Amino acid sequence: MAELIDGKNVAEDVVRRVKALTAELLGKGALKPGLAVVIVGEDPASQVYVASKSRTAKECGFHSVQHTLPAETSEQELLDIIGELNADPAINGILVQLPLPSHIDAGKIIQTIAPQKDVDGFHFINVGKLGTGELETAFVPCTPAGSMLLIERVRGKDLSGLNAVVVGRSNIVGKPMANLLLAANCTVTIAHSRTKDLAALARTADILVAAVGRPEMVRGDWVKSGATVIDVGINRIAAPEKGEGKTRLVGDVAYAEAATMAGAITPVPGGVGPMTIAMLMANTLASAYLAAG
Numbered sequence: 001m002a003e004l005i006d007g008k009n010v011a012e013d014v015v016r017r018v019k020a021l022t023a024e025l026l027g028k029g030a031l032k033p034g035l036a037v038v039i040v041g042e043d044p045a046s047q048v049y050v051a052s053k054s055r056t057a058k059e060c061g062f063h064s065v066q067h068t069l070p071a072e073t074s075e076q077e078l079l080d081i082i083g084e085l086n087a088d089p090a091i092n093g094i095l096v097q098l099p100l101p102s103h104i105d106a107g108k109i110i111q112t113i114a115p116q117k118d119v120d121g122f123h124f125i126n127v128g129k130l131g132t133g134e135l136e137t138a139f140v141p142c143t144p145a146g147s148m149l150l151i152e153r154v155r156g157k158d159l160s161g162l163n164a165v166v167v168g169r170s171n172i173v174g175k176p177m178a179n180l181l182l183a184a185n186c187t188v189t190i191a192h193s194r195t196k197d198l199a200a201l202a203r204t205a206d207i208l209v210a211a212v213g214r215p216e217m218v219r220g221d222w223v224k225s226g227a228t229v230i231d232v233g234i235n236r237i238a239a240p241e242k243g244e245g246k247t248r249l250v251g252d253v254a255y256a257e258a259a260t261m262a263g264a265i266t267p268v269p270g271g272v273g274p275m276t277i278a279m280l281m282a283n284t285l286a287s288a289y290l291a292a293g
């Protein structure tokens with residue numbers, strides 16, 4: 001059976017380290033790292049994520065600000081708030097939770113965030129730095145950055161020459177994940193909904209990353225023996241076995257099947273999910289260090 005990759009544990013390690021470094025920074029008389037999280041509307045999943053981000057920021061000893069805006073907030077109102085946060089020296093990181101209501105142009109909002117405060121790593125400047133291998137000064141999107149840490153925990157830092165298949169081509173996960181694996185000298189293939197014979201392609205992967213948002217799509221016979229499987233999906237599905245109307249969380253990978261083939265695999269929940277928030281804290285701390293010179 002596969003080794004279970006305990007993302008919760010690794011994330012707690014990261015948060016502990018961020019907390020210690022924050023205390024050290026404050027000891028030098030620098031400003032507290034400041035994180036502003038902005039949420040528009042009432043999407044329940046987004047509310048849970050945002051509350052968790054704000055709570056973890058406080059736990060790290062950060063200055064933590066949350067803007068909770070009604071769904072009818074105009075694009076201009078949101079742009080004005082971002083303008084204020086861009087200009088506020090107490091804020092090092094700005095995160096606008098996605099998705100945004102459809103009357104707001106999410107792309108325009110993201111590109112308005114100052115690149116040096118873009119702790120999500122979604123601004124073109126940071127996307128470009130990652131794409132050109134300028135990893136020293138880029139903010140890397142939190143979910144792929146966290147996934148890389150988990151991969152390095154099981155395979156070590158040298159991933160050179162390994163075959164990596166990333167299933168999913170989103171700007172938030174698939175594309176930055178592929179760029180990180182490429183920067184680590186993997187041979188990378190990005191698969192998507194039009195890919196032919198996905199199962200056969202997946203079976204070539206030493207590192208298989210699933211980020212498509214389709215419950216249990218990756219089956220056990222898609223997994224090469226000994227592969228490292230990273231499941232980015234978080235899908236809520238009906239669980240009639242738990243009682244009427246009950247639900248449960250599953251990933252994009254059929255865990256029980258895949259675990260019989262994989263060398264190591266992330267569970268859902270408790271795998272990649274906790275890493276996303278931990279890496280947001282790490283990015284915010286890095287931003288505060290840069291601002292402090």
Ligand code: GUN
Nearest residue numbers: 095096097098099120142
């Ligand atoms: N919605 C889902 N994932 C993310 C993320 O990583 N950042 C933001 N801002 N919104 C999200």
